[in-house]
Amino acid sequence: MSGHSKWANIKRKKEKTDSQKGKIFTKLGREITIVVRQGGPEPESNSKLKDVIAKAKAANMPNDNIIRCIKKAAGDVDSASYEEIVYEGYGPGGVAVIVEAMTDNRNRTAGDVRHFFDKFGGNLGTTGCVSFMFDKKGVILIEKDGKIKEDDLMMEALEVGAEDFTADEDVYEITTSPDEFSAVREALEKKGYDFVEADVEMVPQTMTKLTDPKQIEFMDRLIEHLEDLDDVQNVYHNWDEE
Incomplete structure:
Protein backbone atom coordinates (compact mmCIF):
# COMPACT_ATOMS: atom_id res chain seq x y z
CA MET A 1 0.00 0.00 0.00
CA SER A 2 2.90 2.36 0.52
CA GLY A 3 3.73 4.59 -2.40
CA HIS A 4 0.25 5.43 -3.68
CA SER A 5 0.36 8.94 -2.20
CA LYS A 6 -2.77 8.38 -0.15
CA TRP A 7 -2.05 11.01 2.47
CA ALA A 8 -1.08 13.57 -0.15
CA ASN A 9 -4.49 13.06 -1.73
CA ILE A 10 -6.25 13.29 1.64
CA LYS A 11 -4.47 16.54 2.49
CA ARG A 12 -5.64 17.92 -0.84
CA LYS A 13 -9.20 16.88 0.07
CA LYS A 14 -8.90 18.40 3.55
CA GLU A 15 -7.80 21.71 2.04
CA LYS A 16 -10.75 21.61 -0.32
CA THR A 17 -13.04 20.78 2.56
CA ASP A 18 -11.94 23.85 4.46
CA SER A 19 -12.82 26.13 1.57
CA GLN A 20 -15.81 24.22 0.14
CA LYS A 21 -17.55 22.53 3.06
CA GLY A 22 -20.99 23.20 1.57
CA LYS A 23 -20.24 21.30 -1.62
CA ILE A 24 -18.68 18.38 0.26
CA PHE A 25 -21.67 18.12 2.59
CA THR A 26 -24.08 18.25 -0.36
CA LYS A 27 -22.34 15.28 -1.96
CA LEU A 28 -22.39 13.36 1.32
CA GLY A 29 -26.09 14.18 1.69
CA ARG A 30 -26.73 12.72 -1.75
CA GLU A 31 -24.88 9.55 -0.75
CA ILE A 32 -26.94 9.31 2.45
CA THR A 33 -30.13 9.71 0.39
CA ILE A 34 -29.25 6.79 -1.87
CA VAL A 35 -28.30 4.35 0.91
CA VAL A 36 -31.38 5.29 2.97
CA ARG A 37 -33.63 4.53 0.00
CA GLN A 38 -31.79 1.28 -0.61
CA GLY A 39 -31.78 -0.01 2.97
CA GLY A 40 -33.88 2.20 5.21
CA PRO A 41 -33.13 5.00 7.71
CA GLU A 42 -31.93 2.88 10.65
CA PRO A 43 -28.12 2.55 10.83
CA GLU A 44 -28.35 -0.61 12.94
CA SER A 45 -30.13 -2.46 10.14
CA ASN A 46 -28.48 -0.62 7.23
CA SER A 47 -24.73 -1.20 7.27
CA LYS A 48 -24.16 1.01 4.22
CA LEU A 49 -25.82 3.92 6.01
CA LYS A 50 -23.64 3.29 9.04
CA ASP A 51 -20.55 3.44 6.81
CA VAL A 52 -21.65 6.68 5.12
CA ILE A 53 -22.33 8.25 8.54
CA ALA A 54 -18.76 7.37 9.57
CA LYS A 55 -17.48 8.86 6.31
CA ALA A 56 -19.48 12.04 6.94
CA LYS A 57 -18.16 12.34 10.48
CA ALA A 58 -14.59 11.93 9.20
CA ALA A 59 -15.30 14.88 6.89
CA ASN A 60 -16.47 16.90 9.92
CA MET A 61 -20.09 17.02 8.78
CA PRO A 62 -22.16 18.16 11.80
CA ASN A 63 -24.34 15.50 13.39
CA ASP A 64 -27.44 17.69 12.96
CA ASN A 65 -26.82 17.79 9.20
CA ILE A 66 -26.46 14.01 9.06
CA ILE A 67 -29.72 13.44 10.97
CA ARG A 68 -31.53 15.99 8.79
CA CYS A 69 -30.35 14.24 5.60
CA ILE A 70 -31.53 10.84 6.88
CA LYS A 71 -34.96 12.15 7.87
CA LYS A 72 -35.37 13.97 4.56
CA ALA A 73 -34.38 10.90 2.54
CA ALA A 74 -36.75 8.69 4.53
CA GLY A 75 -39.73 11.03 4.08
CA ASP A 76 -39.20 12.70 0.72
CA VAL A 77 -40.19 10.00 -1.74
CA ASP A 78 -40.92 12.47 -4.54
CA SER A 79 -37.50 14.10 -4.75
CA ALA A 80 -35.03 13.54 -7.58
CA SER A 81 -34.04 9.96 -8.28
CA TYR A 82 -30.27 9.54 -8.41
CA GLU A 83 -28.37 6.76 -10.13
CA GLU A 84 -24.77 5.74 -9.60
CA ILE A 85 -22.52 5.80 -12.67
CA VAL A 86 -18.81 5.02 -13.03
CA TYR A 87 -16.67 6.54 -15.79
CA GLU A 88 -13.20 5.32 -16.73
CA GLY A 89 -10.51 6.92 -18.82
CA TYR A 90 -6.96 8.14 -19.16
CA GLY A 91 -5.45 11.44 -18.11
CA PRO A 92 -2.30 13.03 -19.54
CA GLY A 93 0.60 10.60 -19.91
CA GLY A 94 -1.65 7.56 -19.63
CA VAL A 95 -2.66 8.07 -15.98
CA ALA A 96 -5.62 5.81 -15.18
CA VAL A 97 -8.68 7.66 -13.85
CA ILE A 98 -11.95 6.39 -12.37
CA VAL A 99 -14.81 8.81 -11.73
CA GLU A 100 -17.75 7.81 -9.51
CA ALA A 101 -20.86 9.94 -9.96
CA MET A 102 -24.39 10.16 -8.59
CA THR A 103 -26.72 11.96 -10.98
CA ASP A 104 -30.33 12.66 -11.86
CA ASN A 105 -29.31 13.46 -15.45
CA ARG A 106 -27.02 10.92 -17.09
CA ASN A 107 -26.50 12.97 -20.27
CA ARG A 108 -25.46 16.11 -18.39
CA THR A 109 -22.95 14.26 -16.24
CA ALA A 110 -21.42 12.31 -19.13
CA GLY A 111 -21.03 15.52 -21.11
CA ASP A 112 -19.38 17.36 -18.21
CA VAL A 113 -16.96 14.51 -17.47
CA ARG A 114 -16.04 14.04 -21.13
CA HIS A 115 -15.48 17.81 -21.53
CA PHE A 116 -12.80 17.92 -18.85
CA PHE A 117 -11.06 14.76 -20.06
CA ASP A 118 -10.84 16.33 -23.52
CA LYS A 119 -9.86 19.77 -22.25
CA PHE A 120 -6.92 18.55 -20.18
CA GLY A 121 -5.27 16.07 -22.52
CA GLY A 122 -7.04 12.88 -21.55
CA ASN A 123 -9.71 10.69 -23.07
CA LEU A 124 -12.80 9.04 -21.66
CA GLY A 125 -12.77 5.29 -22.24
CA THR A 126 -15.15 2.36 -22.06
CA THR A 127 -16.25 0.50 -18.95
CA GLY A 128 -13.43 -1.72 -17.73
CA CYS A 129 -10.62 0.05 -19.59
CA VAL A 130 -8.73 0.98 -16.39
CA SER A 131 -10.62 -0.58 -13.46
CA PHE A 132 -8.55 -3.78 -13.78
CA GLN A 205 -2.07 -1.52 -7.99
CA THR A 206 0.79 0.48 -9.55
CA MET A 207 1.52 4.19 -9.89
CA THR A 208 2.30 6.34 -12.94
CA LYS A 209 4.88 9.14 -12.72
CA LEU A 210 4.67 12.24 -14.88
CA THR A 211 7.78 14.28 -15.68
CA ASP A 212 6.51 16.71 -18.30
CA PRO A 213 5.49 19.99 -16.58
CA LYS A 214 2.54 20.51 -18.92
CA GLN A 215 1.20 17.01 -18.27
CA ILE A 216 1.58 17.54 -14.52
CA GLU A 217 -0.32 20.83 -14.74
CA PHE A 218 -3.08 19.29 -16.86
CA MET A 219 -3.42 16.23 -14.62
CA ASP A 220 -3.74 18.43 -11.54
CA ARG A 221 -6.39 20.57 -13.25
CA LEU A 222 -8.27 17.51 -14.53
CA ILE A 223 -8.62 16.12 -11.00
CA GLU A 224 -9.56 19.51 -9.60
CA HIS A 225 -12.27 20.18 -12.19
CA LEU A 226 -13.71 16.66 -11.97
CA GLU A 227 -13.90 16.85 -8.17
CA ASP A 228 -15.65 20.23 -8.43
CA LEU A 229 -18.49 18.81 -10.53
CA ASP A 230 -21.66 18.59 -8.44
CA ASP A 231 -22.49 15.11 -9.77
CA VAL A 232 -19.05 13.62 -9.04
CA GLN A 233 -18.65 11.84 -5.71
CA ASN A 234 -15.12 10.41 -6.01
CA VAL A 235 -12.14 10.58 -8.35
CA TYR A 236 -9.52 7.82 -8.18
CA HIS A 237 -6.28 7.74 -10.17
CA ASN A 238 -2.84 6.15 -10.21
CA TRP A 239 -0.82 9.35 -10.60
CA ASP A 240 2.18 9.39 -8.28
CA GLU A 241 2.13 13.05 -7.22
CA GLU A 242 5.30 12.82 -5.16
Whole structure:
Protein backbone atom coordinates (compact mmCIF):
# COMPACT_ATOMS: atom_id res chain seq x y z
CA MET A 1 0.00 0.00 0.00
CA SER A 2 2.90 2.36 0.52
CA GLY A 3 3.73 4.59 -2.40
CA HIS A 4 0.25 5.43 -3.68
CA SER A 5 0.36 8.94 -2.20
CA LYS A 6 -2.77 8.38 -0.15
CA TRP A 7 -2.05 11.01 2.47
CA ALA A 8 -1.08 13.57 -0.15
CA ASN A 9 -4.49 13.06 -1.73
CA ILE A 10 -6.25 13.29 1.64
CA LYS A 11 -4.47 16.54 2.49
CA ARG A 12 -5.64 17.92 -0.84
CA LYS A 13 -9.20 16.88 0.07
CA LYS A 14 -8.90 18.40 3.55
CA GLU A 15 -7.80 21.71 2.04
CA LYS A 16 -10.75 21.61 -0.32
CA THR A 17 -13.04 20.78 2.56
CA ASP A 18 -11.94 23.85 4.46
CA SER A 19 -12.82 26.13 1.57
CA GLN A 20 -15.81 24.22 0.14
CA LYS A 21 -17.55 22.53 3.06
CA GLY A 22 -20.99 23.20 1.57
CA LYS A 23 -20.24 21.30 -1.62
CA ILE A 24 -18.68 18.38 0.26
CA PHE A 25 -21.67 18.12 2.59
CA THR A 26 -24.08 18.25 -0.36
CA LYS A 27 -22.34 15.28 -1.96
CA LEU A 28 -22.39 13.36 1.32
CA GLY A 29 -26.09 14.18 1.69
CA ARG A 30 -26.73 12.72 -1.75
CA GLU A 31 -24.88 9.55 -0.75
CA ILE A 32 -26.94 9.31 2.45
CA THR A 33 -30.13 9.71 0.39
CA ILE A 34 -29.25 6.79 -1.87
CA VAL A 35 -28.30 4.35 0.91
CA VAL A 36 -31.38 5.29 2.97
CA ARG A 37 -33.63 4.53 0.00
CA GLN A 38 -31.79 1.28 -0.61
CA GLY A 39 -31.78 -0.01 2.97
CA GLY A 40 -33.88 2.20 5.21
CA PRO A 41 -33.13 5.00 7.71
CA GLU A 42 -31.93 2.88 10.65
CA PRO A 43 -28.12 2.55 10.83
CA GLU A 44 -28.35 -0.61 12.94
CA SER A 45 -30.13 -2.46 10.14
CA ASN A 46 -28.48 -0.62 7.23
CA SER A 47 -24.73 -1.20 7.27
CA LYS A 48 -24.16 1.01 4.22
CA LEU A 49 -25.82 3.92 6.01
CA LYS A 50 -23.64 3.29 9.04
CA ASP A 51 -20.55 3.44 6.81
CA VAL A 52 -21.65 6.68 5.12
CA ILE A 53 -22.33 8.25 8.54
CA ALA A 54 -18.76 7.37 9.57
CA LYS A 55 -17.48 8.86 6.31
CA ALA A 56 -19.48 12.04 6.94
CA LYS A 57 -18.16 12.34 10.48
CA ALA A 58 -14.59 11.93 9.20
CA ALA A 59 -15.30 14.88 6.89
CA ASN A 60 -16.47 16.90 9.92
CA MET A 61 -20.09 17.02 8.78
CA PRO A 62 -22.16 18.16 11.80
CA ASN A 63 -24.34 15.50 13.39
CA ASP A 64 -27.44 17.69 12.96
CA ASN A 65 -26.82 17.79 9.20
CA ILE A 66 -26.46 14.01 9.06
CA ILE A 67 -29.72 13.44 10.97
CA ARG A 68 -31.53 15.99 8.79
CA CYS A 69 -30.35 14.24 5.60
CA ILE A 70 -31.53 10.84 6.88
CA LYS A 71 -34.96 12.15 7.87
CA LYS A 72 -35.37 13.97 4.56
CA ALA A 73 -34.38 10.90 2.54
CA ALA A 74 -36.75 8.69 4.53
CA GLY A 75 -39.73 11.03 4.08
CA ASP A 76 -39.20 12.70 0.72
CA VAL A 77 -40.19 10.00 -1.74
CA ASP A 78 -40.92 12.47 -4.54
CA SER A 79 -37.50 14.10 -4.75
CA ALA A 80 -35.03 13.54 -7.58
CA SER A 81 -34.04 9.96 -8.28
CA TYR A 82 -30.27 9.54 -8.41
CA GLU A 83 -28.37 6.76 -10.13
CA GLU A 84 -24.77 5.74 -9.60
CA ILE A 85 -22.52 5.80 -12.67
CA VAL A 86 -18.81 5.02 -13.03
CA TYR A 87 -16.67 6.54 -15.79
CA GLU A 88 -13.20 5.32 -16.73
CA GLY A 89 -10.51 6.92 -18.82
CA TYR A 90 -6.96 8.14 -19.16
CA GLY A 91 -5.45 11.44 -18.11
CA PRO A 92 -2.30 13.03 -19.54
CA GLY A 93 0.60 10.60 -19.91
CA GLY A 94 -1.65 7.56 -19.63
CA VAL A 95 -2.66 8.07 -15.98
CA ALA A 96 -5.62 5.81 -15.18
CA VAL A 97 -8.68 7.66 -13.85
CA ILE A 98 -11.95 6.39 -12.37
CA VAL A 99 -14.81 8.81 -11.73
CA GLU A 100 -17.75 7.81 -9.51
CA ALA A 101 -20.86 9.94 -9.96
CA MET A 102 -24.39 10.16 -8.59
CA THR A 103 -26.72 11.96 -10.98
CA ASP A 104 -30.33 12.66 -11.86
CA ASN A 105 -29.31 13.46 -15.45
CA ARG A 106 -27.02 10.92 -17.09
CA ASN A 107 -26.50 12.97 -20.27
CA ARG A 108 -25.46 16.11 -18.39
CA THR A 109 -22.95 14.26 -16.24
CA ALA A 110 -21.42 12.31 -19.13
CA GLY A 111 -21.03 15.52 -21.11
CA ASP A 112 -19.38 17.36 -18.21
CA VAL A 113 -16.96 14.51 -17.47
CA ARG A 114 -16.04 14.04 -21.13
CA HIS A 115 -15.48 17.81 -21.53
CA PHE A 116 -12.80 17.92 -18.85
CA PHE A 117 -11.06 14.76 -20.06
CA ASP A 118 -10.84 16.33 -23.52
CA LYS A 119 -9.86 19.77 -22.25
CA PHE A 120 -6.92 18.55 -20.18
CA GLY A 121 -5.27 16.07 -22.52
CA GLY A 122 -7.04 12.88 -21.55
CA ASN A 123 -9.71 10.69 -23.07
CA LEU A 124 -12.80 9.04 -21.66
CA GLY A 125 -12.77 5.29 -22.24
CA THR A 126 -15.15 2.36 -22.06
CA THR A 127 -16.25 0.50 -18.95
CA GLY A 128 -13.43 -1.72 -17.73
CA CYS A 129 -10.62 0.05 -19.59
CA VAL A 130 -8.73 0.98 -16.39
CA SER A 131 -10.62 -0.58 -13.46
CA PHE A 132 -8.55 -3.78 -13.78
CA MET A 133 -5.58 -1.71 -12.58
CA PHE A 134 -7.30 -0.99 -9.24
CA ASP A 135 -8.38 -3.10 -6.28
CA LYS A 136 -11.52 -2.33 -4.31
CA LYS A 137 -10.44 -1.95 -0.68
CA GLY A 138 -11.70 -0.59 2.57
CA VAL A 139 -9.34 2.21 3.62
CA ILE A 140 -9.21 3.62 7.15
CA LEU A 141 -6.81 6.44 8.00
CA ILE A 142 -5.99 7.41 11.57
CA GLU A 143 -3.86 10.47 12.16
CA LYS A 144 -0.77 10.12 14.31
CA ASP A 145 -1.13 12.16 17.48
CA GLY A 146 1.54 10.86 19.83
CA LYS A 147 -1.00 9.04 22.02
CA ILE A 148 -1.53 6.01 19.80
CA LYS A 149 0.98 3.20 20.04
CA GLU A 150 1.66 1.86 16.57
CA ASP A 151 2.12 -1.76 17.63
CA ASP A 152 -1.11 -1.73 19.67
CA LEU A 153 -3.15 -0.27 16.82
CA MET A 154 -1.66 -2.71 14.33
CA MET A 155 -2.51 -5.71 16.52
CA GLU A 156 -6.02 -4.44 17.20
CA ALA A 157 -6.68 -3.81 13.52
CA LEU A 158 -5.40 -7.21 12.41
CA GLU A 159 -7.29 -8.98 15.18
CA VAL A 160 -10.63 -7.54 14.02
CA GLY A 161 -10.08 -8.52 10.38
CA ALA A 162 -7.86 -5.94 8.66
CA GLU A 163 -5.77 -7.17 5.73
CA ASP A 164 -2.84 -4.78 6.05
CA PHE A 165 -1.43 -2.00 8.20
CA THR A 166 1.12 0.63 7.21
CA ALA A 167 2.43 3.83 8.76
CA ASP A 168 3.95 6.94 7.27
CA GLU A 169 4.99 10.26 8.78
CA ASP A 170 1.44 11.51 9.35
CA VAL A 171 -1.05 8.64 9.42
CA TYR A 172 -1.68 4.97 10.05
CA GLU A 173 -3.35 3.31 7.10
CA ILE A 174 -5.49 0.23 7.61
CA THR A 175 -6.81 -1.71 4.62
CA THR A 176 -9.55 -4.32 4.53
CA SER A 177 -11.49 -6.34 2.02
CA PRO A 178 -14.74 -4.58 1.01
CA ASP A 179 -16.75 -7.24 2.87
CA GLU A 180 -14.83 -6.77 6.13
CA PHE A 181 -14.68 -2.95 6.01
CA SER A 182 -17.81 -2.29 8.09
CA ALA A 183 -16.86 -4.74 10.83
CA VAL A 184 -13.28 -3.44 11.10
CA ARG A 185 -14.39 0.19 11.09
CA GLU A 186 -17.02 -0.43 13.77
CA ALA A 187 -14.62 -2.37 15.97
CA LEU A 188 -11.99 0.40 15.83
CA GLU A 189 -14.66 3.05 16.40
CA LYS A 190 -15.81 1.24 19.54
CA LYS A 191 -12.20 1.25 20.76
CA GLY A 192 -12.28 5.05 20.57
CA TYR A 193 -10.30 5.74 17.42
CA ASP A 194 -11.12 8.78 15.26
CA PHE A 195 -10.69 8.56 11.49
CA VAL A 196 -9.25 11.01 9.00
CA GLU A 197 -11.05 8.96 6.36
CA ALA A 198 -13.03 5.74 6.30
CA ASP A 199 -14.43 4.48 3.02
CA VAL A 200 -14.39 1.71 0.44
CA GLU A 201 -12.19 2.97 -2.38
CA MET A 202 -10.50 2.00 -5.62
CA VAL A 203 -6.81 1.60 -4.77
CA PRO A 204 -4.30 1.54 -7.65
CA GLN A 205 -2.07 -1.52 -7.99
CA THR A 206 0.79 0.48 -9.55
CA MET A 207 1.52 4.19 -9.89
CA THR A 208 2.30 6.34 -12.94
CA LYS A 209 4.88 9.14 -12.72
CA LEU A 210 4.67 12.24 -14.88
CA THR A 211 7.78 14.28 -15.68
CA ASP A 212 6.51 16.71 -18.30
CA PRO A 213 5.49 19.99 -16.58
CA LYS A 214 2.54 20.51 -18.92
CA GLN A 215 1.20 17.01 -18.27
CA ILE A 216 1.58 17.54 -14.52
CA GLU A 217 -0.32 20.83 -14.74
CA PHE A 218 -3.08 19.29 -16.86
CA MET A 219 -3.42 16.23 -14.62
CA ASP A 220 -3.74 18.43 -11.54
CA ARG A 221 -6.39 20.57 -13.25
CA LEU A 222 -8.27 17.51 -14.53
CA ILE A 223 -8.62 16.12 -11.00
CA GLU A 224 -9.56 19.51 -9.60
CA HIS A 225 -12.27 20.18 -12.19
CA LEU A 226 -13.71 16.66 -11.97
CA GLU A 227 -13.90 16.85 -8.17
CA ASP A 228 -15.65 20.23 -8.43
CA LEU A 229 -18.49 18.81 -10.53
CA ASP A 230 -21.66 18.59 -8.44
CA ASP A 231 -22.49 15.11 -9.77
CA VAL A 232 -19.05 13.62 -9.04
CA GLN A 233 -18.65 11.84 -5.71
CA ASN A 234 -15.12 10.41 -6.01
CA VAL A 235 -12.14 10.58 -8.35
CA TYR A 236 -9.52 7.82 -8.18
CA HIS A 237 -6.28 7.74 -10.17
CA ASN A 238 -2.84 6.15 -10.21
CA TRP A 239 -0.82 9.35 -10.60
CA ASP A 240 2.18 9.39 -8.28
CA GLU A 241 2.13 13.05 -7.22
CA GLU A 242 5.30 12.82 -5.16
